[in-house]
Amino acid sequence: MLFILVMDVLNSLFTKAGELELLQPLSRRNLGQRISLYTDDVAMSIRPVEEEMGLTLEILHKFGEASGLHCNLQKSCVIPIRCEPSHMEMVSSTLPCTPAAFPCTYLGLLVSIKQFRKAELLLWIERIGDKLPAWKASLMNMAGRVTWVRFVLSAIPIYVLIAIKVPKWFIRSIDKIRRAFMWKGQKQVNGGSCLVGWDKVQRPLDYGGLGILNLEFMGWALQIRWLWLKTTDPNRAWAGLDIQVHPNATAMFNIGMETRVGDGSSTLSWSDRWLMGCSLQEITPAVVAAVPQNTRKCRTVAESLTSS
Secondary structure (H helix, E strand, C coil), rough: CHHHHHHHHHHHHHHHHCCCCCCCEEEECCCCCEEEEECCCCEEEECHHHHHHHHHHHHHHHHHHCCCCCCCCCCCCCCCCCHHHHHHHHHHHHHHCCECCCCCECCCEECCCCCCHHHHHHHHHHHHHCCCCCCHHCCCHHHHHHHHHHHHHHHHHHHHHHHCCCHHHHHHHHHHHHHHHHHHCCCCCCCCCCCCCCCHHHCHHCCCCCCCCHHHHHHHHHHHHHHHHHHCCCCCCCCCCCCCCCHHHHHHHHHHHCCCCCCCCCCEECCCEEEECCCCHHHHHHHCCCHHHHHHHCEEEEHHHHCC
């Protein structure tokens, strides 16, 4: 707790620098979070401007003098986000950090500005395969293997499903490992080894299944959580970001939501259900189809009523 209190001062220093306009806004969107802190891992977002990088180094130096937590820049890295080559030359001459590139790993999760390639997601599938108990599997009965699938193999991908909209082949690859281990205690099996359909196996215990998670449905549910937090708490640091979620997750969220307009500043004009429990997309789909996609995503009721 003491470490958290001290590190919060670092965040406050950058927040104050932004309020004094010593640091320029990161983008036109309302992104108020410049640093992400988790124990001794710090991710900072800085514009490629020499004055701002010099100020950042000064803030880190003063913070280290006051707290004793000095930043080792030689162990840090600089990852450009759509920067020009001239910017990177200036950054390399200003910051004594190692240059790196996306995708990178932060808090055990891959981070990228582009869609992940298959080879990058295969690392998580291999991690699940490495969790198989190998020679112990031959000593486990069916009940033991089912328990291992439910509480070990099914838990590993949840961390990825929270943050990333994974493709279908990713889910199928994990299901292939879980299915093979449950029936035969192996990583791979040939056809004819499964005694019951996998859809039935993934049903809850009360409905005749074995209670094994359906990872595709779980991914949708976890993504709905982001939509809920973005709607109910717009002051979160990431609320201005365009979080990629599955269309089915968005559809289920919209079905379960009914918006009260208020001043209209937080209600989307085209997609939110603010007209007697319906949305304009449901009432007038032909009209909505003629509206640009970007407008549908960001135009609020307040803006629609006041714009000419």
